[in-house]
Amino acid sequence: MSTHARTVEPNRPTAALAVARLGVVSFLNTRPIISGLESRDDLELIQAVPSLLLDHLLEDAVDVALCSSVDYLRSPVPLKALRVAPLTSDGATLTVRVFSAVPLTETTRVHCDTDSHTSVALLRVLMRDHWSVDPDIVEFDARSRDGHWPETVMLIGDKVVQDAPSEQTHPHHVDLGEAWKQMTGLPFVFAIWMARADACTDMLGTVSRTLADQLEANLQDLDRLVEREAGPRGWSVEMAMSYLNGLIRYRLGPRELKGLETFLDRATSHGLAVHARPLDFFEG
16 A cells, blocks of 8 residues: 555645544454444544554545554654554553564564554564564564464464464564563553644544543443453453453553653664654644
């Protein structure tokens, strides 16, 4: 999909956006944010894997999207970030993991899940700065594999729980959120809501408040949400509750912001970010 953005009229009037189009991810970790939004008349949810959401945003196919955090620096046009409902961790994530048949310090090639730009960038940063190795990165579509796993593979999302390499074949495994915390002492921000910098401010205010309200309501009723969402995604209720009630977090406080800034700085220094720019948050 092309990453060239077509020109859109800046600051489009609110009336033109009576229905705000949200680019969303269907993983379990996003359900506390978006579950319940499907029934709203003023929103349209457009699902895609994280790595495609920046393209949707640039092509004006969505108005706001839960993009991989590194995409803020990959966009050819300025973006505005929202402070509400990010995907973060303060240590282990469970669902961003590397599985290897050999120790990571000995691997020369990592096959990487193509669903997330941020996870690939994080892996590169950790490999160089934490483990002092620089293996080749090979794109890998876990959904269409032929039954055999590569020697070293990174997976993200529900696939880690549904279908991951076994301990027998891949005894070495690392959680990237945990490795980041060990290296920096900071949380990691995997995804944040983004819009084009010229997006309608009234729309951004409405979307921000809606996301905040829905997240709060869903977290207050997390037991019921987990009972409903875990099974169809291949999770046990117990594992899903532990995951959504501590491992994955949904706030952007001072430590999370420092973690995000640190990651973006490291990604830039390693040539993984195309357009170095300061974070610009919507403050409506």
